[in-house]
Amino acid sequence: MTAHDAHDHHGHDHEEASELSETELRVRAIQTILVEKGYTDAAAVDAIVEAYETKIGPHIGARIVARAWTDPEFRQALLTDASKAAAPFGYQGKIGDHLVVVENTPKRHNMVVCTLCSCYPWDVLGLPPVWYKSFAYRSRAVKEPRAVLAEFGVTVPSDTAIHVWDSTAEVRYMVLPERPSGTEGWTEEQLAALVTRDSMVGTDVLRVRGNIPA
Ligand code: FE
Numbered sequence: 001m002t003a004h005d006a007h008d009h010h011g012h013d014h015e016e017a018s019e020l021s022e023t024e025l026r027v028r029a030i031q032t033i034l035v036e037k038g039y040t041d042a043a044a045v046d047a048i049v050e051a052y053e054t055k056i057g058p059h060i061g062a063r064i065v066a067r068a069w070t071d072p073e074f075r076q077a078l079l080t081d082a083s084k085a086a087a088p089f090g091y092q093g094k095i096g097d098h099l100v101v102v103e104n105t106p107k108r109h110n111m112v113v114c115t116l117c118s119c120y121p122w123d124v125l126g127l128p129p130v131w132y133k134s135f136a137y138r139s140r141a142v143k144e145p146r147a148v149l150a151e152f153g154v155t156v157p158s159d160t161a162i163h164v165w166d167s168t169a170e171v172r173y174m175v176l177p178e179r180p181s182g183t184e185g186w187t188e189e190q191l192a193a194l195v196t197r198d199s200m201v202g203t204d205v206l207r208v209r210g211n212i213p214a
Contacts, residue, residue, distance in 0.1 A: 056091045057126035058197035061174055064089050064101075064124060065200065066191035069179045079103055082174070086124060095123045102165060103176040104202075109156045111149070111164045111202030112173045113141035119167035121174045125197055132201065142166070152203040175202040182208040 020028070034040045064086050068075040077085040082101040087093050099121055102110040114120065115138050120128040131137050140148050145162045149155070156162060165173040177199040183191060198204035 051091060052122070052127055056123065058124075058195075058200065059192070060089055060091070060126075061121070061124040061197070061200045062192040062195035063188075064174075065176055065195045066188045068101075068176055069191055070188050075103075075176075078176070090123055098171045099124065099174060100165075100171055101174050101176050102163070104178045106160065106178070108161045108163055109149075109202065109205075110173075110175045111141060111145055111162060112167060112175060113138060113164055114167040115139070115142060116166075116168070119169055119172060121167075121172035124174055125200060129197070149203065152198065154203065154205050156205075175200050177204075177206050180206045180208050 031040075031042075031045060035042055035045075064078065067089075068078050074085060078101050082099040083095050083097060086095045086099060086101075089095070102112075104110055112120075114132075118128055118133040118138075120132060122128075137148065142164050145164050146156060149162075167173055177195065179191070180194070183194065186194075194206060194208070196204045196206065199206050
């Protein structure tokens with residue numbers, strides 16, 4: 001047995017763990033404590049991670065948007081109580097407790113940020129993109145939304161107001177983008193294929209690009 005093998009988890013030899021980032025170390029430590037105290041087990045954590053990697057993603061939000069475009073009653077229900085209306089679309093029927101859907105119109109463009117950290121509507125959009133968590137986006141989205149949008153290649157007409165929604169741990173926002181022209185008669189499935197993740201965060205504006213999706 002080498003000295004390295006003998007080192008246990010309570011030792012002060014951090015040589016092996018030093019390849020992990022500080023965040024990874026903290027996550028590992030928190031998970032270890034939760035498992036040791038019996039609050040969760042490793043299999044449950046693995047199942048959650050797997051769900052977010054393979055089952056939960058922006059395709060859920062896209063289906064909600066497509067339904068709202070084609071079903072006025074659903075659209076109204078969604079804008080009134082998104083958590084309730086969107087529940088049937090969720091993975092195992094789970095949609096955030098307080099999901100709020102905000103609708104883009106020719107008069108108003110909505111954009112979502114979490115200035116404090118990275119709150120995001122995980123249940124409908126999956127894992128947040130790296131830029132969403134960046135300090136630059138978080139600090140600039142509120143102050144200069146048009147400049148930020150321009151960097152995403154999005155130009156919002158000057159007579160369209162921009163409303164920036166600051167997410168919290170309690171309330172998560174999703175944007176209902178405008179249905180692009182040229183999509184009349186499309187099926188819900190074709191429409192859903194057109195909806196990008198960024199359009200539901202408000203950093204993309206949808207248009208028909210090329211062929212109708214199959
Ligand atoms: Fe946050």
